[in-house]
Amino acid sequence: GAGVSQSPSNKVTEKGKDVELRCDPISGHTALYWYRQRLGQGLEFLIYFQGNSAPDKSGLPSDRFSAERTGESVSTLTIQRTQQEDSAVYLCASSFKGGGNTEAFFGQGTRLTVV
C-alpha cells in the first residue's frame, strides 16, 4: 500500500513569506509526527498528533510554526514569516497508534529553502 506522502518535495521561498507543508499519513494510522532536519544535523521533533489533537507540541521552535490535522488524515505544517534559519528538510511520520510498541513510517520529506 501507499506510504507516507509529503508535498511539495522541494520548496523555495523568499524570506518573510508563509509556507504550508502537507503530509498524507498511511491510511488508518492514528498517530502523526513532524520532524525537522537541518543540513548535516540530527532530527528535531516538532509536534505529535493523536487523531486530530496534538498532545505534544513541545518541539515547535516559535509561534511562527503551527500545525493542524483533519481527523485521522492529512496534516499541514505552516511556517509564517519564514527566515533563513527555517531552511531544512521537514519530515512527517505516522504510526498505527501512539506508544512504545509500534513502529513509525517516515515520508521522504519536504526540502525547504528560504532565500
Added chain:
Amino acid sequence: DAKTTQPNSMESNEEEPVHLPCNHSTISGTDYIHWYRQLPSQGPEYVIHGLTSNVNNRMASLAIAEDRKSSTLILHRATLRDAAVYYCILKAGTASKLTFGTGTRLQVTL
C-alpha cells in the same frame, strides 16, 4: 527520555555480519528499544524493535542483554545499500515521539 550511547561510526566489509552496539544503562522497565536507519538523502526507515526478548525480522536481528542495559543490532550480511546512519532509540510504553540522537554512521566497503 532515557539516553542511549552509540559509537559515532563503524566500518564493515560487504557480505560480512555487522554488530552495532547501543548502551542504555538508564532504561526503565517499560521502555522499548527501537532501531531506525537513515540512508543518504532519505527519511528514516524502521528497522526493528523489542522489549526484553531477542527479535528477528527480514532486515535484521536485535539482541537484548539480560539486564536490558545494552542491545546490539545485527545485520547478517552487510551490503553497500546498508550504508546509513543507524539510530538506537528508547521509547516508553506510553510515549509519543521518537527522540533521535546522533546515531552510528555505518560505512560498508567492497
